[in-house]
Amino acid sequence: MALSFEIVGRFNRARAAQLTLPHFTCQTPRFMPVGTQGSIKGLTNNQLEEIGCQIILGNTYHLALHPGAELIDDIGGLHKFMNWKRALLTDSGGFQMVSLLQLADITEEGVTFQSPADGKPMLLTPEESISIQNKIGADIIMALDDVVKTTITGPRIEEAMYRTLRWIDRCIAAHKRPEVQNLFGIVQGGLDPTLRDICVKGLVSRNLPGYAIGGLAGGEDKDSFWRVVAQCTAALPEDKPRYVMGVGYPLDIVVCSALGADMYDSVYPTRTARFGTALVPEGVLKLTHMAMASDVRPIDSTCICMVCKNYTRAYIHCLVTKNAMGSQLLSYHNLSYMTRLSQDLHTSIIEGRFPEFVQGFLRTQFPKGDVPVWVCNAMEVAGIDISSCCAPFQSPLA
Amino acid sequence: MRFAVNHSCGGIGGARVGALFAGNSPIPVETPALLLSTRKGLPAFLSRDLLANLPFPGPHPLHISPINFIHGPTPSIISSIGGLHQMLALQNCVFVASARDSIESLPESVAANKLGASFETPGGRRLVKPSDYMEIISSLKPDFWASLADEVPAWVSEKRNKASVDRTVRWLDDCIALDKTGGSNIFGAIVGGASVEERKRCATEVAKKNVRGFYIGGFGLGESMEERPSLLNTVVDSLPEEKPRQISGLALPEEVLQGVAAGIDLFDSTYIYQLTFGGLALIFPIDILEGEIFNTQLHNFDDFTKINLRAAVYRKDTSPLVENCSCYTCQNHTRAYINHLLNVHEMLAQILLEIHNTHHYLGFFRSIREAIKIDKFDLFCKKFVEGRRAHLTSSQPCYDVHESPFLSTQTN
Numbered sequence: 080m081a082l083s084f085e086i087v088g089r090f091n092r093a094r095a096a097q098l099t100l101p102h103f104t105c106q107t108p109r110f111m112p113v114g115t116q117g118s119i120k121g122l123t124n125n126q127l128e129e130i131g132c133q134i135i136l137g138n139t140y141h142l143a144l145h146p147g148a149e150l151i152d153d154i155g156g157l158h159k160f161m162n163w164k165r166a167l168l169t170d171s172g173g174f175q176m177v178s179l180l181q182l183a184d185i186t187e188e189g190v191t192f193q194s195p196a197d198g199k200p201m202l203l204t205p206e207e208s209i210s211i212q213n214k215i216g217a218d219i220i221m222a223l224d225d226v227v228k229t230t231i232t233g234p235r236i237e238e239a240m241y242r243t244l245r246w247i248d249r250c251i252a253a254h255k256r257p258e259v260q261n262l263f264g265i266v267q268g269g270l271d272p273t274l275r276d277i278c279v280k281g282l283v284s285r286n287l288p289g290y291a292i293g294g295l296a297g298g299e300d301k302d303s304f305w306r307v308v309a310q311c312t313a314a315l316p317e318d319k320p321r322y323v324m325g326v327g328y329p330l331d332i333v334v335c336s337a338l339g340a341d342m343y344d345s346v347y348p349t350r351t352a353r354f355g356t357a358l359v360p361e362g363v364l365k366l367t368h369m370a371m372a373s374d375v376r377p378i379d380s381t382c383i384c385m386v387c388k389n390y391t392r393a394y395i396h397c398l399v400t401k402n403a404m405g406s407q408l409l410s411y412h413n414l415s416y417m418t419r420l421s422q423d424l425h426t427s428i429i430e431g432r433f434p435e436f437v438q439g440f441l442r443t444q445f446p447k448g449d450v451p452v453w454v455c456n457a458m459e460v461a462g463i464d465i466s467s468c469c470a471p472f473q474s475p476l477a
Numbered sequence: 478m479r480f481a482v483n484h485s486c487g488g489i490g491g492a493r494v495g496a497l498f499a500g501n502s503p504i505p506v507e508t509p510a511l512l513l514s515t516r517k518g519l520p521a522f523l524s525r526d527l528l529a530n531l532p533f534p535g536p537h538p539l540h541i542s543p544i545n546f547i548h549g550p551t552p553s554i555i556s557s558i559g560g561l562h563q564m565l566a567l568q569n570c571v572f573v574a575s576a577r578d579s580i581e582s583l584p585e586s587v588a589a590n591k592l593g594a595s596f597e598t599p600g601g602r603r604l605v606k607p608s609d610y611m612e613i614i615s616s617l618k619p620d621f622w623a624s625l626a627d628e629v630p631a632w633v634s635e636k637r638n639k640a641s642v643d644r645t646v647r648w649l650d651d652c653i654a655l656d657k658t659g660g661s662n663i664f665g666a667i668v669g670g671a672s673v674e675e676r677k678r679c680a681t682e683v684a685k686k687n688v689r690g691f692y693i694g695g696f697g698l699g700e701s702m703e704e705r706p707s708l709l710n711t712v713v714d715s716l717p718e719e720k721p722r723q724i725s726g727l728a729l730p731e732e733v734l735q736g737v738a739a740g741i742d743l744f745d746s747t748y749i750y751q752l753t754f755g756g757l758a759l760i761f762p763i764d765i766l767e768g769e770i771f772n773t774q775l776h777n778f779d780d781f782t783k784i785n786l787r788a789a790v791y792r793k794d795t796s797p798l799v800e801n802c803s804c805y806t807c808q809n810h811t812r813a814y815i816n817h818l819l820n821v822h823e824m825l826a827q828i829l830l831e832i833h834n835t836h837h838y839l840g841f842f843r844s845i846r847e848a849i850k851i852d853k854f855d856l857f858c859k860k861f862v863e864g865r866r867a868h869l870t871s872s873q874p875c876y877d878v879h880e881s882p883f884l885s886t887q888t889n
C-alpha cells in the first residue's frame with residue numbers, strides 16, 4: 080500500500096481527508112480532471128498547478144495506443160513524460176474499449192477488441208491492463224472490471240459482478256509495483272443492492288488501498304444512482320478512499336460527498352468548455368448565447384481565477400467555438416470552479432459548516448426552491464437538513 | 478507615442494536601433510521589434526499569463542487587426558469595456574493596429590473599390606470603408622495604428638496599382654479627419670506594389686502628411702525577392718529619418734534581415750503562427766556573433782532553421798526543442814512529448830510550440846539589435862546567410878532556393 084488516508088474532518092457520513100500519494104498529498108473530497116492522452120486539453124502544467132489541480136487522470140487505452148506503454152516506460156513513466164509533478168491516476172482501459180469500440184467482447188479471459196491500428200483482434204486481460212499501468216506509473220491504478228451499462232438488467236449484471244471479483248485476484252497477482260502504485264478495486268453490481276453488497280464484501284476482504292464505485296453515471300435514473308452510492312459508501316471501510324467513477328456534475332459531487340464519497344472524475348468540465356459552456360454557482364452559463372455578446376461582466380463575479388479576473392463575457396463570446404483561445408479560457412475557468420468546489424467541500428467539513436455549505440450551494444442552484452426530489456432524498460440519508468432550500472409547495476414531479 | 482533613433486549602421490538609410498515609447502509603460506519598445514500577431518488581441522494560443530511568462534523586459538508590442546472585430550465585439554461594447562487594453566487585460570502591452578493580418582484578414586484587391594478596401598475574413602469577404610475602420614479604431618484605442626490601405630499584389634496592372642496609391646493617400650486624409658484625436662497616433666500607409674515610381678510617389682505624398690510614423694504595406698504579395706531591396710530603399714529614402722517605420726508581409730528570418738537592412742523598425746509577422754500550426758519549432762542559432770553555429774546534425778527534412786516535430790525521429794527524443802533555451806517549453810518538455818501531442822491532436826502542442834517560437838523569434842530580434850549597436854549588423858547577416866548556405870549546399874543540394882530567395886540576393 081503506497082498511500083495514507085487521514086480523515087481530518089467529518090459531518091455525519093461526509094468526510095474531509097488528506098490523501099497522501101507517492102507524488103502528492105491531495106485534499107478530499109476531490110474532483111480529478113481527465114487528461115486522456117497525457118494532457119489536459121488546452122492547459123499547461125503550470126496553469127493546472129495555479130488552478131490548484133492535485134491529481135489528474137490518464138486513460139490507459141489511449142496512452143497504450145499513443146505513445147505506447149513501452150515508450151512511456153523507457154522515458155521513465157507518465158509523470159516524467161508529461162513532466163507532471165503531482166499525483167496521477169490511470170483507469171484500466173476496459174471502460175474505454177467497451178464504450179468506444181463497437182466490437183469489444185468480454186470473455187473470462189479478458190476484453191477482446193479490434194485494434195484501431197490494423198483491425199486485428201486484440202485481448203486486454205487483467206494481467207495486461209495492470210502491466211501497462213505499471214509501465215505508465217500512476218499513483219493510483221484501477222483494476223480491470225467487467226463493465227456493463229447500468230441500464231442493462233438481468234443475469235448479465237450478476238455475471239459481470241462475479242467476473243469483476245475473479246479478475247481482482249488476477250490484477251492483484253499481476254501488480255508488480257504495490258510499494259509505489261495503489262491498486263483500487265471497482266465495485267460492480269448494477270442497480271441491484273444484493274449484487275453490490277456481495278461485490279463490496281468481496282473487494283473489502285482483499286484489503287485494497289482504495290475502492291471505486293463503478294458502473295454509474297451511465298444514464299441510470301438519479302434516485303438509483305445515489306442509492307447505490309449511499310449503499311456502497313456505507314459498506315466500504317472508513318479508512319480507505321472511495322472514488323465514484325465518471326461523476327463530474329457539481330450537484331452530483333456535492334450529493335456524493337454528503338454520502339461519504341471522496342474522489343470523482345469526468346471529462347464534463349473540460350468538454351463542456353470546448354462547446355462554450357461555463358460552470359457557475361448558479362449552474363451553467365452558455366457563452367455562445369447571443370445575450371453574452373453585450374455582457375461586460377466576468378463569467379462568474381465570485382470566481383477569482385485568471386479568466387474571471389481579466390475577461391468579460393462579451394470578449395469570450397467572440398472566441399468560443401471559433402478560436403482555440405475560447406476553449407482554453409473556459410477550460411481554465413471550469414477547472415478552477417471544480418477545484419474551488421472541491422476545496423469548499425473539504426474546508427466546510429473541517430470547519431463544521433458542511434450543512435450550511437450544502438444549503439448555500441442548493442439555494443444558488445435552485446433559487447426557486449425546486450431542488451430535485453432525488454437530492455432531497457439523498458440529503459435525508461446524509462443527515463443534512465435542506466428544508467430551508469426547498470419550496471414548501473414543491474411538486475413531486477420536480 | 479514617442480520615437481528616437483539611437484544608433485544606425487552606416488549612417489542614414491541603413492539598419493538602426495531605436496526606442497519607441499508608447500502606452501502606459503515607462504520602458505520603451507526597443508526596435509527593430511517583432512509585433513506578435515494576434516487573433517482578436519491575443520496570440521493564437523497564449524493567454525495573458527503565458528504571455529507574461531515570456532522572459533523579456535519591457536512592454537510586449539502586439540499587432541491587432543481591427544478587421545478581426547467586424548464580427549464582434551461591437552465598437553460600442555469595446556468602448557464600454559474601455560478599449561483593447563482593458564478588454565484583453567494587457568494594460569502594459571503596446572497595441573499596434575493595421576488592417577491586414579494574413580490569417581483572418583487578407584487584403585482582396587479585386588473587390589476593393591474607391592469607397593473602401595476589401596478583406597477576406599472567416600465570415601466572408603468584407604468591404605471596409607474608412608468610416609467603418611475608424612469606428613473600430615476609436616473603440617479599440619490602440620497605442621498607434623495604420624491608416625486604411627488598398628494593398629494590391631505585385632501582378633496587378635499599372636492602372637490598378639496607381640489607383641491603389643491614390644485611394645490609400647485619400648483614405649489617409651479621411652482617417653485623420655475621422656479620428657477624434659486628429660491623427661495623433663496614426664501611421665500613414667504606403668503602398669505602390671512592385672513599381673518603384675508608384676512606391677516613391679506614395680511615400681513622398683504620405684511623408685508630407687501630419688503622421689507619427691509609417692506603415693509600409695503591399696509586401697509579401699508576389700513581388701520577387703530580387704526587386705524587394707530597391708523597392709524598400711525607394712520607400713525609406715522618401716521618409717524622414719526620425720519617424721518609425723512598420724512593415725507587413727516580411728516573415729522569414731532572411732526577410733526580416735532584409736527589412737532591417739533597409740531601415741525598418743517594426744515587423745508585424747504571422748510567421749510564428751504559421752510555424753506553430755505546422756508543428757514546427759525554430760532552432761536556428763541566435764547568438765551568431767558569439768560563434769553559435771547552425772546545427773549540422775539535423776535530419777534531412779529540416780531546413781536548418783526549424784524542425785518538424787511531427788517527424789517520427791522525435792518520438793523518443795528526450796531533449797528540449799533547443800538546448801539551453803530558457804523558455805517554458807524547453808525548460809519543461811521534451812521533443813518526444815510534443816511529438817506525441819501532435820500525433821494525438823492535443824492543443825497543448827500548439828501552446829508549447831507558440832511559446833517556444835515566440836521566445837526564439839524575440840531572441841532573434843534582440844540579437845539583431847545587439848549587432849546593430851556594435852556596428853556588426855552586416856557581419857550578423859553574412860554569418861546567418863553563410864551558415865545556412867554552407868549546410869544547404871553541403872547536405873541539401875535539392876533545396877528549393879525559392880523558399881528563401883534572400884540567399885540569392887544578399888551579397889555583402
Ligand SMILES: [Zn+2]
Pocket residue numbers: 378379382383384385386387388412413415416
Ligand atoms: Zn473563473
Ligand SMILES: [Zn+2]
Pocket residue numbers: 798799802803804805806807808833836
Ligand atoms: Zn524554447
